[in-house]
Amino acid sequence: MADKRVSTKSKKSTGAKSKKAVRSERRFMPERSNASIATMAGTIVGGLGVGAGLYGQWMTNPTMAVAPWVLAAGSAVLAAVLLWGDLEGTVIRVGDAGIVWERDGKVNRRVAWCDMREVEIRDAMVRVQLEGEVMTFSVASQPLAAAWVAKEANARIPKRWKASKDVIQSLPKTSSDDGEGLVVEPLQVTGRSCRASQRTITFERDARYCVRCGEVYHKDDLPDRCLTCDADLRDAQEA
Ligand SMILES: [Zn+2]
Known part of the structure; x- marks a missing residue:
């Protein structure tokens, strides 16, 4: 293990004096899930359908009889993809x-x-x-x-x-x-309130947090064990 990695187990130090930990x-x-592949395929098929439909409807002469149907089908596929597609990723x-x-x-x-x-x-x-x-x-x-x-x-x-x-x-x-x-970039702890005393943390240096669950405490109100996850708060770290 790299020496800078924080171990929640090996480091025994008092909350008040502990150094800032690297989180x-x-x-x-x-991942490209089946759903997103289907979404992409649907988008392409829908796009082609709309394109082909538009082309058949307005660009060719005489108008192809099938064009409105292709257009409608393409639009329906696109609409379905927009409604239910999983493109978020x-x-x-x-x-x-x-x-x-x-x-x-x-x-x-x-x-x-x-x-x-x-x-x-x-x-x-x-x-x-x-x-x-x-x-x-x-x-x-x-x-x-x-x-x-x-x-x-x-x-x-x-x-x-x-x-x-x-x-x-x-x-x-x-x-x-x-x-x-x-x-992890340094956390914003000022403005949070101590889980134990409800005291608002005004200065970053007053904050201690539980390495297991991230709960924030004022250094003067630090209990022995985390009130949220029951971890030993002798391992608590400066924010
Ligand atoms: Zn905790």
């Missing part, structure tokens, strides 16, 4: 700091493990229940990311993790070199 995560590109990251949904190569949304009310894999979707909203991604386009969510959620927030044995067994096996390894 890492894995980045997963969406979101880039997903999974790691120490939770799950990230990317958009255009940037973090669009990051959800820390401690902020997940429930994590579930059901109906081929990873569903993350937050307060007042649900974030999802498709297992078909992100099977490895789903497998890592299963592994991490089970280790970090087992009481909030839900999936049937069949679902878990259907996920791909994880390996240490899955995905693209990234270092």
Whole structure:
């Protein structure tokens, strides 16, 4: 293991004096699932149909009798693809700091493990229940990311993790070199409130976070064990 990697187990230090830890995560590109291949094929077929229909209808003389039908069929396929097509193919990251949904190569949304009310894999979707909203991604386009969510959620927030044995067994096996390894950018902790005392964190240096679930505490109100995941907070890190 590289020496800069953080181990939540080997490092015993007091929360107040601990050094800043490097947090890492894995980045997963969406796979070309059957659904997205069908989407692409549908788009092409639909596009060709509309094109051929338009051509037959307006460009040729005399008008081909079949043109309106080709146009209608092409339009219907396109409409179906637009309505139900799976073109999203979101880039997903999974790691120490939770799950990230990317958009255009940037973090669009990051959800820390401690902020997940429930994590579930059901109906081929990873569903993350937050307060007042649900974030999802498709297992078909992100099977490895789903497998890592299963592994991490089970280790970090087992009481909030839900999936049937069949679902878990259907996920791909994880390996240490899955995905693209990234270092997590420093987290925004100011403005969050301490999980124990509700005190608002005003200065970054006052913040300590739980390495297992990411829960944030004020350094003066740090309990022995994490109130969210029960991890030993002697391992708590400066933000
Ligand atoms: Zn915790």
